[in-house]
Amino acid sequence: MCGIVGYVGEKPAASILIDSLKKLEYRGYDSAGICVLNDSLKTYKTTGKIANLESILPEGIEGTIGIGHTRWATHGKPNTVNSHPHLSGDVAVVHNGIIENYLELKEKLIGDGYIFKSDTDTEVIAHLLHSHLYGGIDGVFKLCDLMVAVQKTLLSLEGSYAIAALCSSDPGVMVVARKDSPLVIGIGDGEIFAASDVTAFLKHTKDVIFVDDDEVASIRAGGNVEFFDADGNPVTKETIKIEWYIEDAEKAGYEHFMLKEIHEQASSVQDTFAGKISEMEGAVVLDELNMSDEQIRHMTRIEIIACGTSWNAGLVGKYLFEQLAGIHTDVDTGSEFRYGYPVICGEVLTIAITQSGETADTLAAVRGARSYGCRAIAITNVVGSTITREIDSVLYTRAGPEIGVAATKSFTTQLITLYMLALKFARIRGKISAEDSKNLLVALKKIPADIQKILNRKKVIQECAKQFSDSNDYFFIGRHLNYPIALEGALKLKEISYIHAEGYAAGELKHGPLALLTDKTPVVAIATKGHTYEKMLSNIKEVKARDAVVIAVADEDDTEIEKYVDVVLRVPKSHELLSPILSSVVLQLLAYYTALERGCSIDKPRNLAKSVTVE
Ligand code: F6R
Numbered sequence: 379m380c381g382i383v384g385y386v387g388e389k390p391a392a393s394i395l396i397d398s399l400k401k402l403e404y405r406g407y408d409s410a411g412i413c414v415l416n417d418s419l420k421t422y423k424t425t426g427k428i429a430n431l432e433s434i435l436p437e438g439i440e441g442t443i444g445i446g447h448t449r450w451a452t453h454g455k456p457n458t459v460n461s462h463p464h465l466s467g468d469v470a471v472v473h474n475g476i477i478e479n480y481l482e483l484k485e486k487l488i489g490d491g492y493i494f495k496s497d498t499d500t501e502v503i504a505h506l507l508h509s510h511l512y513g514g515i516d517g518v519f520k521l522c523d524l525m526v527a528v529q530k531t532l533l534s535l536e537g538s539y540a541i542a543a544l545c546s547s548d549p550g551v552m553v554v555a556r557k558d559s560p561l562v563i564g565i566g567d568g569e570i571f572a573a574s575d576v577t578a579f580l581k582h583t584k585d586v587i588f589v590d591d592d593e594v595a596s597i598r599a600g601g602n603v604e605f606f607d608a609d610g611n612p613v614t615k616e617t618i619k620i621e622w623y624i625e626d627a628e629k630a631g632y633e634h635f636m637l638k639e640i641h642e643q644a645s646s647v648q649d650t651f652a653g654k655i656s657e658m659e660g661a662v663v664l665d666e667l668n669m670s671d672e673q674i675r676h677m678t679r680i681e682i683i684a685c686g687t688s689w690n691a692g693l694v695g696k697y698l699f700e701q702l703a704g705i706h707t708d709v710d711t712g713s714e715f716r717y718g719y720p721v722i723c724g725e726v727l728t729i730a731i732t733q734s735g736e737t738a739d740t741l742a743a744v745r746g747a748r749s750y751g752c753r754a755i756a757i758t759n760v761v762g763s764t765i766t767r768e769i770d771s772v773l774y775t776r777a778g779p780e781i782g783v784a785a786t787k788s789f790t791t792q793l794i795t796l797y798m799l800a801l802k803f804a805r806i807r808g809k810i811s812a813e814d815s816k817n818l819l820v821a822l823k824k825i826p827a828d829i830q831k832i833l834n835r836k837k838v839i840q841e842c843a844k845q846f847s848d849s850n851d852y853f854f855i856g857r858h859l860n861y862p863i864a865l866e867g868a869l870k871l872k873e874i875s876y877i878h879a880e881g882y883a884a885g886e887l888k889h890g891p892l893a894l895l896t897d898k899t900p901v902v903a904i905a906t907k908g909h910t911y912e913k914m915l916s917n918i919k920e921v922k923a924r925d926a927v928v929i930a931v932a933d934e935d936d937t938e939i940e941k942y943v944d945v946v947l948r949v950p951k952s953h954e955l956l957s958p959i960l961s962s963v964v965l966q967l968l969a970y971y972t973a974l975e976r977g978c979s980i981d982k983p984r985n986l987a988k989s990v991t992v993e
Contacts (some may be wrong), residue, residue: 380462380474380656381407381448382541382561383578386552386597387569391444397849398429398571398578399446402812405777408456408761412471413463414674415544421470423461424445435966443552443599445542446471447918450779451761454497463821466492466508468546473500474574475538475559476776478653483534483912489513499537506531511898513898524548525596528555530612532594537653540589542572552597554589558645561589564602565617570597574618577628579863584620595850622934634980636874638781640966647959648826649776654798659822661817662802667755668771674806677727680707682915683715683730683743683754683988684731684898687785687869691792693732693862693928694958701955704740704809712739733780733788735763737990744768757795759788763783782981784874786966789866790829793959797822821953826962828950831968832963835948836971839964842945843971846900852877853891853926854965855884857914858905863904863958876972884917895926902968904931904961905939908954917944929968931961941954 381402385391394410394679402721410431411423420439424430428448447462453476454460461506463470477483480499489492490517492505508557511520526547538558544551554572564571564579566585571691572595573580576586589595592608605613632638655662673981680699682692689711696707710718728747732740745768748754756769759777764773775837777793801818802986804810845850852871856864865881870878881893901921905914917930919942928943933951938948947968949960973980 380450380471380575381578382474382540382542382572383446383574384444384472384552384554384572384597385569386443387566387601388571388599388600389440390439391441392439395444395446396428396432396435398573399431399448401427401577401580402935404450404813407450409449409451409458409461410447411449411461411463412444412446413465413472413544414439414441414444414513415470415546415549418546418601418630419465419544420469421463421465423463424458425456425461426499443550445470445472445544445545445552452476452774452776453499455800456761458629460496460498462500464496464498464504466501466504466523467512468726469503469504469507469511469543470545471500471507471541471543473503473558474540474832476649476652477502477535477539478537479535480537503531503535503541503582504537507545508872511545511547515558516763518546520547524551524553527595528553528594529931531604531606532557538649538819540574545577550599552596553594555594556589557591561801563589563595563597565601565603567749568601570601570603572597572668574859575630577630580962585617586620587615587617633974634782634970636786637786638788639780639782640963640970642778643790643963644826644829644833646775646787646791647778647829650794651798651822652776654933655819657816657819658925660812660819662798662819663800664773664798666771667799667802669896671806673753674803676725677705677803678725679727680705680746681726681728682707682709683712683728683747684733685712685737685739685741687789687866688731688733688737688740689794690862691796692729693865694859695729695731695796695800698861698955698957699803700797702800702810703807705803710743712737712741712743715743727754728985729753730754730756730769731758731792732756732765732790733759733775733777733785735760735765736787739990741765750901757792759791783983783986784870786897790959790962793824793962794825797955818953818955821956824952825956828952828960829963832960832967836967839947840969840971842947843968844975845945846929847875847972849877849898849900851894851899852879853895853899853901854879854881854900855887855902855917855921857884857910857917858908859955859958860904860906860910860961863936863965864902866962866967867902867904870966870969871972873986875978876984877972884914885960887917888920892920892924894920897927899923900927900929900967902929903943905958906949906954906961907933907936907951908957915939915942931964933957
């Protein structure tokens with residue numbers, strides 16, 4: 379995920395910015411840059427590590443005010459041109475977030491004569507700032523100061539942003555603003571810092587001010603900061619003392635990356651559908667899919683290829699594509715696909731799901747599918763990864779970098795992408811009405827808030843995890859869409875807590891596994907309301923009759939379930955097709971707290987790697 383930093387003080391800015399960017403490295407990035415203002419703007423940027431950026435910096439860069447950025451590519455390849463800061467005349471800007479209406483703004487700015495150098499959404503901010511400052515590309519006289527130009531620019535932006543801007547005709551001031559992307563100001567002694575998180579400047583100051591949504595701040599040399607609300611009214615802000623150690627802060631205060639990434643899901647899910655859905659029209663816009671309506675209508679089958687957690691997401695995708703869009707869907711693991719019958723793929727769409735975009739088995743299987751003539755698309759989280767170079771089109775999840783080995787936010791954002799894709803196919807194939815599609819999109823928009831509710835109540839899940847952390851075996855059961863979620867719940871638990879865990883289709887227990895159940899075997903039953911609910915209750919009774927302990931994942935308004943089970947972990951009531959996303963967050967927390975209780979190496983479980991690049 380991108381990170382921004384800024385400095386206004388009396389010391390040379392360049393080295394402070396570089397140091398701050400290093401502190402943001404844990405967020406993950408593919409390129410970095412800084413801009414220092416002395417008499418003019420001096421900009422340095424490049425791809426790869428911050429060490430690469432350091433190697434291109436000349437000695438003794440003068441200037442005590444500057445901005446910097448680590449970029450995690452979303453719009454446009456990870457290359458030097460696309461890295462930040464972005465410039466327009468004597469204006470420089472860094473940005474974290476996504477400008478959803480950038481195409482529309484870009485078109486207008488091009489019409490006004492602005493020339494775009496990069497493929498990023500951010501560059502529109504630089505040109506908008508310039509056009510407000512000078513009245514257009516050919517303007518010579520300054521019409522307003524940087525602060526006013528930022529305020530005017532923000533009025534046209536839709537989406538999320540944390541920005542920091544400089545302008546050489548307004549020296550000695552840095553302007554920052556935020557909406558839906560983190561931004562914090564550090565108050566030092568005669569110097570001010572700005573950053574995406576406090577890690578960046580923690581070694582200089584622990585006195586911070588959190589910028590709120592729609593606020594703008596003007597930061598001047600001498601340590602003077604003024605805050606304004608969206609209407610330009612001055613705002614008084616409270617300075618807070620942060621009691622963090624630098625080591626903790628690298629995980630933003632979370633004990634493990636996995637916990638941090640579980641908590642990021644409300645925003646990563648939101649980012650993944652942002653700008654892609656219109657609930658007013660019941661439409662999903664996925665231009666990057668690059669498929670004509672004709673191709674979508676003539677599709678006869680979908681072949682999903684993935685491994686591990688991504689394969690579990692694929693199984694959810696099968697239900698979605700079949701139920702919503704009426705397209706027969708097969709799901710194969712990358713490592714097994716090649717042993718199947720070589721299908722004739724004229725009308726078959728292959729969908730590869732891979733967080734890293736580097737999983738060797740998935741890559742090999744996709745190469746195989748394409749060699750049969752299949753059109754292939756990828757759902758991945760990493761811009762520029764191998765799969766993106768070997769595929770017809772790419773749908774990016776916007777989970778941001780996932781550092782913990784156990785996939786969490788990449789899984790839920792894959793589910794969101796599959797959901798949008800299935801809805802798009804369903805509409806084009808005439809399988810659902812605009813009205814039904816609208817309702818499903820309204821339900822989708824509620825998911826980030828529902829995830830947040832689960833996170834707010836995580837203590838109950840932690841208690842439950844503690845209670846059963848000594849177990850040797852666990853079962854996870856579910857039906858229909860909750861069956862893959864049972865598989866995923868078991869996978870999470872086994873990989874990080876080393877407890878033997880099996881995921882089962884609830885109806886299959888009686889065909890063998892019931893023999894294993896004792897009063898020492900917790901069975902997690904995913905029993906959210908839906909058309910299989912009654913059958914799940916019967917399966918739960920079967921399990922209870924064998925004295926096993928049942929932990930149910932159930933809707934918050936379900937009062938029936940408590941009669942049959944030992945513990946209930948609640949999820950907010952949501953649409954049946956979306957509740958798997960919420961249940962998975964509960965199961966991630968259950969696995970996390972179980973592993974924590976058992977003292978396991980959560981972020982780096984034994985024998986596992988984040989990216990499996992061998993077949
Ligand atoms: C489990 C996990 C793995 C990955 C699998 C595929 O938590 O992370 O099972 O899902 O190795 O990885 P990607 O999605 O990168 O292809």
